[in-house]
Structures are given as C-alpha cells and as structure tokens.
Amino acid sequence: MHLGTIRTGDGDTRAAVREDSDWILLDAADVGALITDPQWRDRAKTALANPATARVPERDAVLAAPIQRPAKIVCCGLNYHDHIVETGRDIPEYPTLFAKFADTLTDPAADIVIDGSAQVDWEAELVVVMGAPLRRGTREEAETAILGYTVANDISCRDWQARTLQWFQGKAWDGTTPIGPVVVTADTISPSTGLDITCEIDGEVVQRSTTRELVFDAATLAAYVSQFTELSPGDLILTGTPGGVGLGANPPRWLADGQVLTTTIEGIGTLQNTMRITAPDDQGSPA
C-alpha cells in the first residue's frame, strides 16, 4: 500500500491512499494523523471500496511531507557497509544517533532554502516510519511495529556540522530535509532484500548503493532506539547514507544555488528539490 499526504490547495492537507494512478482521499490531515488510529487499514479499505470517495489523479496531486509533525526523528550516521569500508573505518558496534526537529522536514518537491552555509552537502537516506508503539522492544517486536518506508535527503551544512563535536547544528536547519514522496507499507517492500538508492545533482549520479548494505537494518535500529525512548506511530528513523557525499570527494564538493537534487529509492519514489543557497554572513558567529 502507498500512503501520501496531499496538499488540498487551501493550505490544508489530507492523507490519501494510492490506487492505480489516483490518490483516494482519507479522513485525516496527514499520514501521521491517519496511522494514530490502529484501525486505519480498515478506514483505507472502506474508502477504496466506496466509489463516492474523492480522488485526485496522480498527475494533479501536490504531495507534502507524508508525516507533517513527527514527535521524534532519530537519525543514524555511518550505517552503509560500502561507505564505511571506503572510508577505512571499522564496522561500528553501535549505531551513531542524533536527532532532528519536525521543522527540519520539508515537502518532496520543495525548494531547499539555506541562508548562511557555504558547505551544503547531500545524504540520500531510507526512512523507517513507525506504525505502533515500541518500548524496549526486541528486533522481532520492532519488525511488527514498523509501518513502512519513505525517502529523505539529510541535507547537511558541513561548515556548521564541523564547528563542534556534535553534528546537530549542521543537521537541524528548518525546511532542509525533504521527505516522501510516499510511505510504502512494510508488506509491500523489504529494504533488507536490497532496494537501489541513488542521489543525483543536475542529473549526475553522485550516490548509488542498495539498502542491503545497511549495517543496522530498520528493525535493529528501531529496537535499539526503543531501549531508551518510546517510539510511537509516525516517528521516523533516518537510516544513514551510502558513500558518495560531497564531504568525501577530493577536493570536497558542495551544492550550489539553483542545482537540482534528485533522491530515489527503488519501489518508493523520488524527491526532487531545487537548492536556494545564500552565502553566509557573520550573523552565525556568537563571538
């Protein structure tokens, strides 16, 4: 099943389920609100079976970030075998985790407006969407609590990220993590079988890997995070990025104003975002 959040033109949004080339509108503001109801699958089936339910043809649909206000966004770094081996590091024993805010997210086709960074980098990522509460869960319980998967680009301001030991201030810029375009439920795809993941800049492929390369897979990450904090429906786990980021190039390479960033995971879909980058001034310095 493919779930999405559709912009309905008046500033509002509606959750929707895809049938062929139509989006069938559901009675919830977004996928995040929809899935807080444990009976959401029944509601979706009822809507699909009712010929009177409002439909939006896919070509007319403007998709929003599917989960508009997740309570928790946990991100994992250093999580692709190929990328870790390429950088000469050891395979880590524990996942490296940090957080983002709901405000960090933006729509799958939004412009990415960054005012004040000169080192904007890309990170194509698989995102785990939680569908049920999980606290101190086993890997098997985590598997059951996962609703599905979506795509994000964890666009990072490397100059800010490198200012201190903690990455957060380079990772939590408002409206800089596009997410979507849809959530594909876990009964439809399985990242552990290997989904192609790519990132392109103006059509040039800069990242290409497969989700089979994840060191800590979706269920392992969810179980691990749930040891210290409860995960709830709509919470997100960004699972890290493969090799090919700008920081790893020699010399390093950064996104430029006007470039188009395209992020795709096989079986889920594509984010396409135009960069709107303004050179930094000295406002950011507290000195």
Place this chain on the structure above:
Amino acid sequence: MHLGTIRTGDGDTRAAVREDSDWILLDAADVGALITDPQWRDRAKTALANPATARVPERDAVLAAPIQRPAKIVCCGLNYHDHIVETGRDIPEYPTLFAKFADTLTDPAADIVIDGSAQVDWEAELVVVMGAPLRRGTREEAETAILGYTVANDISCRDWQARTLQWFQGKAWDGTTPIGPVVVTADTISPSTGLDITCEIDGEVVQRSTTRELVFDAATLAAYVSQFTELSPGDLILTGTPGGVGLGANPPRWLADGQVLTTTIEGIGTLQNTMRITAPDDQGSPA
C-alpha cells in the same frame, strides 16, 4: 513573577502564578500552553486581582515539569569557564549543541527510573525558556524573546553516550531530565549577574558554580540557535553544566540506586530526585 504547572490530582495539570505562599490557578493546562497567548501577563494579573480565583497553598502543591511538551529542546555542552579551564580545554568559539525530546523531561520531584545504564551521571543546568518567536535574531532580539529561567538536571548515561561520537543516545532517555520547579521571569532574575548553581548527592555538594561563568549566555545561545531553526514560546535551551560531574572525578563516580540528587539555582528553586537505577543487561546491544 514565578510560574508553575500544578498537578490537580486527576492526572490533569494547570498553569499557575505564585503569590506569596499560594499558587493562583490560571486557565491553561501548563506554563507552555499559557505563554502561547501573548496576553498571558494580563490573564495572570486578572487572576491575581480576582479574590475568587482558585488557590493552592504552596505546601500542598505538587509541581509538574512547567513546560510539558516543548517542541524543541536544545542543549549546550562545554559552556562553563571554570569547567573548561579545569579540563585543560580552550574556550570554544561556537556552542556545542544537541537535542532532547519532550519525553526526556520529568517532574521536579520525580523518581528517575533508568533501566540499562551502569554509568549514570549528573549535570546541574540553567534552562532558558523562550517566550516569543525568534528566527535569525540578534542578541538583543533574543534577550526580548526570553521569557525566563528554570532548573534542569541533564542526567546522562555515560556508557551509552560514549558508545559513538554523538552524545544523543546517552542524553535522551525517557523521563530522565527533571525540570522546574518554577519558571522565574526574566524581569525578576538575571543569570548574567551570577546565580549560584549547585548539585548534591545525598547532601554532599558535588557541583558548585555560578551562572556568571557561562561562556555563551542565554541571549547568545538563543540568537545562535535561531540562525538555523525558529524558536517558539515554550522551547527550552539547556545551557550546560559546571565542573564536578562524575565523569570528571578520578576515578569516575556514578549515581547509585536510591541516591537522592538535589539541584538548586539561587532565585529559582530546587529539584529533588531519587534515582531508581537497574543494572544493564545485554538488550541494548544490537550485535
């Protein structure tokens, strides 16, 4: 003005303003909800002037975390001159920042339940409470946007914190950051003048400093954070801890089950929390 959130016995909470030794109940679920209304001061004054307003004597009041669900909690590390000098580090050019979730917070007198860490440490901290939106603000604008101050203890699971480069997983355990007991408005106290800050374990003073030692003060931190993310009423900034944490002792020293942790800032108040710590098992390991 002293603002608090009072537990009203039926699982609900109410915002309140202190007058002498009484709490005057206000028409909002918590201080966070109260201050989203820009007219909250008028509402508080009206309630104070009305002899019919419900009052709770201070000795009967059970105080909750004053802000129940902040959208953003930003924490600063390495921010006390005395602590930095003591550790032989240089004074940093930029604040070191990381995030917590709303679920990380707990009440000012709550038991702190930690199941799965063997290295639980203390960090007495001044907390900045935002009172107005702030985006790309100057230091002066930040000063105006600060509502006031409260106390927290950024209790940290050092074993988890040290597993990877990012501190987050040692800092975001549900219900482990007590906060309160009250929010004192910025027209009543000024941390830059130097408020004593102390932390005690079973009555033994382990941290003692003054907020005058902050490298990045409240307004500087708020202005800095607002360069990349908008701050809103009720958002919190934890400003870092002075020297004297367990990690810095030789040998390192950790909190034990049953110990009472007491955290005080002059002019704001005291948190008093009993530790409920269970030894770790191997559930936390994803290996």
